[in-house]
Each structure stands twice: as structure tokens, then as C-alpha cells.
Amino acid sequence: MSRERIDEMLQECLAAYEHGLTPEECLSAFPEQRAVLEPLFRQALSLRFAFANSPRQEYRQRTRERLLFAAGRDVSHAYSSQPDELFVERARRRLVANAGAGAQEALRNVPPPRLPFWVNARRRLLEAAAMPRPRAAFPMALALRGSLSAAVVVLAIAVAGLAYLTSQTRPQGVSAEVAQLEVQWQEVQDQLASGRPVQTDVIVELTTKASTLATRLSAEPAQAAQAPVAEKLSAIIDSQQDVVNESPAPELVQAQQQLNQAEEKVRILASRVESPTSQPSAAASTTPEPTNTPAATATARPGPTATPAPVLTGQVRMRLLPGDTTYGLSWTEVRTSNMSFVIPATWEVTNVVVNSSGIATLDSSWLSIEGDGVAVLANTRNGEIQSLIEGERIELRTEGKNGEVIDLEELVQVADEAALPLRHMLASLELTGTLGN
Amino acid sequence: MFSPGDGDSEWEPQRKLIEDAQAGDLDALGSLYDNHINQVYRYALARLGNVHDAEDVAEEIFLKMLAGLPNYQWRKVPFAAWLMRIARNEVVSFARRNGRRSQDTELPEEVVDRGNNDPAETTERIMALEDLRKAVALLPEAQREVIILRFASGLSVADTAKALGKQENNVKVLQHKGMQRLQVLMTPKYPELAKNRS
Numbered sequence: 001m002s003r004e005r006i007d008e009m010l011q012e013c014l015a016a017y018e019h020g021l022t023p024e025e026c027l028s029a030f031p032e033q034r035a036v037l038e039p040l041f042r043q044a045l046s047l048r049f050a051f052a053n054s055p056r057q058e059y060r061q062r063t064r065e066r067l068l069f070a071a072g073r074d075v076s077h078a079y080s081s082q083p084d085e086l087f088v089e090r091a092r093r094r095l096v097a098n099a100g101a102g103a104q105e106a107l108r109n110v111p112p113p114r115l116p117f118w119v120n121a122r123r124r125l126l127e128a129a130a131m132p133r134p135r136a137a138f139p140m141a142l143a144l145r146g147s148l149s150a151a152v153v154v155l156a157i158a159v160a161g162l163a164y165l166t167s168q169t170r171p172q173g174v175s176a177e178v179a180q181l182e183v184q185w186q187e188v189q190d191q192l193a194s195g196r197p198v199q200t201d202v203i204v205e206l207t208t209k210a211s212t213l214a215t216r217l218s219a220e221p222a223q224a225a226q227a228p229v230a231e232k233l234s235a236i237i238d239s240q241q242d243v244v245n246e247s248p249a250p251e252l253v254q255a256q257q258q259l260n261q262a263e264e265k266v267r268i269l270a271s272r273v274e275s276p277t278s279q280p281s282a283a284a285s286t287t288p289e290p291t292n293t294p295a296a297t298a299t300a301r302p303g304p305t306a307t308p309a310p311v312l313t314g315q316v317r318m319r320l321l322p323g324d325t326t327y328g329l330s331w332t333e334v335r336t337s338n339m340s341f342v343i344p345a346t347w348e349v350t351n352v353v354v355n356s357s358g359i360a361t362l363d364s365s366w367l368s369i370e371g372d373g374v375a376v377l378a379n380t381r382n383g384e385i386q387s388l389i390e391g392e393r394i395e396l397r398t399e400g401k402n403g404e405v406i407d408l409e410e411l412v413q414v415a416d417e418a419a420l421p422l423r424h425m426l427a428s429l430e431l432t433g434t435l436g437n
Numbered sequence: 438m439f440s441p442g443d444g445d446s447e448w449e450p451q452r453k454l455i456e457d458a459q460a461g462d463l464d465a466l467g468s469l470y471d472n473h474i475n476q477v478y479r480y481a482l483a484r485l486g487n488v489h490d491a492e493d494v495a496e497e498i499f500l501k502m503l504a505g506l507p508n509y510q511w512r513k514v515p516f517a518a519w520l521m522r523i524a525r526n527e528v529v530s531f532a533r534r535n536g537r538r539s540q541d542t543e544l545p546e547e548v549v550d551r552g553n554n555d556p557a558e559t560t561e562r563i564m565a566l567e568d569l570r571k572a573v574a575l576l577p578e579a580q581r582e583v584i585i586l587r588f589a590s591g592l593s594v595a596d597t598a599k600a601l602g603k604q605e606n607n608v609k610v611l612q613h614k615g616m617q618r619l620q621v622l623m624t625p626k627y628p629e630l631a632k633n634r635s
Binding site (some may be wrong): 053066 | 454464466467470471472475477478483488491492499500503525570573577580588589591602603604605606607609610611612622
């Protein structure tokens with residue numbers, strides 16, 4: 001039985017005990033595991049008893065008083081004292097008396113009654129009649145109006161023409177639509193990252209769009225030559241799969257299937273784009289018979305001056321780093337489209353397969369690395385890194401661009417001798433592609 | 438992920454209490470103290486090993502809590518974890534400042550008397566628990582810290598991880614290793630523990 005399962009049962013027993021069950025009742029819930037669980041549970045309870053001291057009542061009260069004093073309780077009390085009742089009554093009476101006097105004074109200031117409106121109206125009418133009439137500016141006004149009308153007509157024609165031209169434009173290119181989808185998906189991710197809910201309809205719409213674009217991209221040879229577009233779309237699909245896979249919403253089941261198909265199409269496209277003849281990868285160029293050689297050793301090890309070509313989604317490239325002798329070891333760089341890091345040269349990536357084009361590819365989103373009794377799993381999609389040392393699962397890095405890396409002190413505590421190579425591995429980690437952006 | 442979690446309502450009373458205390462409600466502050474004094478005191482006592490120092494430090498921890506309360510953000514870290522982080526820093530700086538060494542502390546009455554009237558058995562029980570505390574003191578720092586937060590202060594794994602700035606899984610590993618080591622340390626005196634070891 002795994003250590004994690006035993007821990008879970010122990011936590012359940014402790015929680016049940018805290019809720020009032022007796023130890024015997026807690027243990028009876030796990031009859032088959034009792035032999036393993038009981039000593040741990042008893043020890044945990046002993047630890048609770050051993051440290052069950054409570055502070056003295058007098059101390060509790062004194063410290064509470066001091067805390068409240070420090071929080072300003074006494075100051076609040078000092079300022080919250082009530083005024084004398086007699087004072088309140090007198091002040092009220094004075095206020096009312098003053099208000100009455102003010103009202104009388106205000107009445108005294110009312111202006112005299114105004115003249116009836118028709119008296120003023122008659123006066124203004126007579127004044128207007130006495131004034132000379134202004135000259136008519138008819139021709140000028142007409143010309144001005146005419147020119148304005150012409151300008152409006154020209155503007156209307158221009159707008160109509162623009163609308164016509166816009167409506168006649170050819171459909172958007174796949175690359176533009178992928179870019180647009182990337183922006184829309186980024187908005188969804190931002191929303192999710194900030195903890196705000198995203199409507200399932202939106203997810204479905206965007207996954208359908210990604211799927212449609214994958215179909216279009218794979219159907220158009222001219223577009224297929226655009227490796228960056230395929231790579232970008234692949235990254236979006238990866239990210240969408242992560243979101244969809246984590247959601248329990250039944251509406252997303254179809255989206256999940258669509259994405260799987262789309263991923264397959266983009267993968268095929270990527271391998272077509274990255275064929276050995278058109279763009280030789282380091283893995284392919286130095287591996288004459290890849291099917292006969294284990295994955296990790298089938299990969300290329302170019303010289304230190306070689307400029308690495310970009311690694312596409314799903315591919316892995318490894319190369320020896322002669323210049324890196326940290327801790328007196330030789331190191332190999334492992335690079336995927338989203339991350340790169342070093343591992344001791346004696347360690348191996350165990351889950352790489354070499355496809356018919358001679359390119360080393362991953363069979364899942366996890367890179368599995370083994371060596372010196374240590375197993376490391378690195379998630380190439382989200383940057384999470386786990387390790388297994390003497391049967392214990394250690395979390396080395398949490399997922400995400402800004403994932404938290406285990407600190408050195410903690411690493412030494414939990415990883416013992418493997419701490420140094422793991423430390424260098426984590427220090428060398430670089431996120432690229434969609435993880436690095 | 439797509440809708441707010443239902444578990445939030447469970448924390449609503451505590452959240453309200455903290456917000457009221459932040460707004461200057463002294464009753465709420467008093468309740469926060471009442472809810473956490475045992476947790477803080479037990480941690481301080483387990484780390485420092487004597488009542489006098491534990492009392493001094495626990496008081497200081499609550500004053501630090503008061504100073505930091507306006508800046509505390511509910512969303513970032515659970516309150517208990519935040520408070521125990523303060524406690525941890527305070528204990529460390531106190532020990533460094535005073536160079537104190539732990540002394541034996543008497544076990545609380547309620548533990549000593551728990552459901553047993555047989556003096557011999559009670560004595561045996563007291564000795565076993567005292568030995569266990571001594572064994573905890575012998576654990577490596579990281580394991581000891583986890584064991585004390587989990588079992589003396591009664592923090593959950595998640596809160597312990599937040600208080601120590603570690604990953605939850607690593608806290609579980611340290612707890613597991615600590616408990617295994619305690620069994621090893623206790624076995625020479627209590628051989629019956631050996632036969633039960635997993």
C-alpha cells in the first residue's frame with residue numbers, strides 16, 4: 001500500500017477523532033489496513049496528548065487584556081463617554097431657539113411681488129418693433145447650405161464604398177485567425193487565472209474554432225508550410241485541453257474529443273513541416289537507424305558551437321554539454337518546445353520514441369527521467385516537476401510560468417544524496433514557447 | 438473551476454470575524470485571540486520547552502498579529518497559517534536572542550488524569566509522553582517543525598505547508614519521515630512499538 005494512501009487514512013482517522021469518535025471507532029472504518037494504520041494513529045494521538053498543554057487561565061486573561069489595550073480599547077472608551085444630560089437639553093433648546101429666529105429673519109428678506117408676465121412681454125414686443133430689421137443674407141446662406149449638402153453626399157458615397165469593399169474582402173487567413181484565437185484564449189486564461197468563472201459556451205466556441213482551424217490548416221498545403229502557425233495552434237490546443245480536462249462540465253466532453261482530433265492533425269502537420277529533408281533536426285541528422293536505438297541515446301549530441309534549431313511541440317532534443325562540469329559531473333541538456341534543463345549525463349529519458357522520420361518525440365506530456373535511483377517527471381505542458389526518491393514523491397516545482405521551486409534547504413531534507421543533481425537541474429530550467437511567454 | 442466553490446461558506450464566519458477585527462471591532466479581535474491562543478501557546482511551548490518563555494513569546498506573537506492584521510489578506514493564505522508563520526519567526530528570533538535551551542515541562546493535568554485511576558499506569562503514561570516529547574526534540578529541524586505544527590498546534594497539512602512555505606506533499610513526506618524516526622527513537626525503551634512498525 002502506498003505511503004500516500006496510509007497518510008490519507010491517518011488524516012481521516014485524526015479528523016474523525018476530532019469530531020468525537022473514539023480511536024476504536026476511527027480504526028474500524030479501515031479493517032483491512034488496520035495493522036498498518038493503528039500504530040501510526042496511536043502515535044499521532046500520543047503526540048497530540050504530549051503537546052496538549054493549555055496556557056494558565058490567569059495568563060490567558062492577562063494577555064487578552066494587553067492585546068485589547070494595544071488595539072486601542074481604552075482610548076475608544078475614553079472618547080466614547082456620554083455628555084451630561086442637562087447639557088444636552090440646554091444645547092438642544094438653544095439650537096431650536098436659534099433656528100426659529102433664523103426662520104423669522106428669512107421671512108423678512110422675501111423680495112417684493114413681481115410684475116405680471118404680460119406687462120414685461122408687452123414692453124419687449126414694443127422694443128423689438130422699434131429696432132431696424134437686419135438685412136437678409138439669403139444668397140450666401142444658400143451657397144453655404146449647398147456646399148454642406150455636397151460634402152455630406154461625398155461622405156456618404158465614401159462610407160458606402162468602404163462598406164462595399166469591406167464586404168467584398170476575401171476570408172481571413174488561417175494565420176490571422178490563429179492569432180485572433182490566441183488573443184481570445186489568452187483572455188479566457190486570464191479570467192480563469194484571476195478566479196473568475198468562464199461560461200462553458202465560450203470554451204466550447206473557442207475549442208471548436210481551434211478544431212476548425214486545425215482542419216483548415218492541414219487541408220491547405222500552402223498554410224502547412226507555415227510552421228510557426230502550426231506550432232502556435234498546437235500550443236493553444238494544448239492549453240485548451242488542460243482547461244477542458246480539468247472541467248467536470250458534460251458539455252465539454254465533445255470539445256475534448258474535438259481537441260484530441262485537432263491535436264492529432266496539428267501533430268501530423270508539424271511532423272510534415274519538420275521533415276528531415278526540409279528542416280533537419282539535430283535528432284534526425286545524427287541518427288541513421290533510429291528504430292534500433294533506445295530513445296535517449298538516439299538523440300543528437302552536436303558540438304558546443306552548434307546553434308540549436310527550434311524544437312516543435314511533442315519533440316525532444318538532448319545534447320551533451322561538455323562545458324558544464326558542475327559537481328564534477330557531465331551534463332546533458334534536455335530541450336522540448338516549452339522547456340529546457342540539464343540532467344546528469346548518466347541519467348536517461350525513458351519515454352521518448354523515435355518516429356518514422358527519425359525525430360525523437362514524447363508519448364505523453366510528461367518527460368520521464370531516471371538515473372541513480374531517482375525518477376523525475378517533468379510536465380512539458382505546464383512546467384510541473386515531480387520526483388520519486390526511495391518511494392517518496394517530492395514536488396520539485398509547481399506548475400505554471402511562475403511555478404514555485406522547492407528551496408534548497410527543503411530539497412536537501414527530502415532528497416538526501418539526489419539533492420545536488422536535482423538542484424542543478426532546477427537551476428538550469430528555462431521555460432520557452434507557450435510556457436515562457 | 439467554472440463556478441465558485443461551495444466550500445467557501447464553511448469559512449464565512451471566520452472570514453467575517455477577521456474582517457471585523459480588521460475594521461477595529463474589539464470583540465472580534467478578542468474572539469480571534471480566544472480561538473488561537475491554545476494553538477500559538479502550544480507551538481511556542483513545544484519549540485521553547487518552558488512555560489515562562491512560551492508565555493512571553495505567545496504574547497509577543499499576538500501583538501505582532503495585531504500590527505500585521507491591517508495588511509492580512511484572506512485570499513492569500515489561511516489565517517491560522519499566517520498566524521503560525523508569525524509564531525515561527527518570533528520563536529526563532531526569541532531563541533536566537535536569548536540563547537535559551539529547552540527545559541522539561543510538566544504534562545497538563547487533563548492528559549495525566551485521562552480516564553485512568555491506576556497510579557502505576559498513569560506514571561507509566563506520563564513517562565511515555567515525556568519521552569515522546571524528548572524524542573521530538575531530537576528530530577531534524579524540518580521534521581520537528583512539521584510534527585509540532587501538525588500535532589501540537591493541530592494545523593492541517595495545507596495550513597502547515599502555508600505556514601512553512603513548503604509544498605503540501607513535502608509536508609506529508611516530512612511528517613511521515615518524522616513519525617518513522619520517532620518510532621525508531623522510542624523503540625529501545627518501548628519495544629512494543631517495534632512490532633507495530635509499518
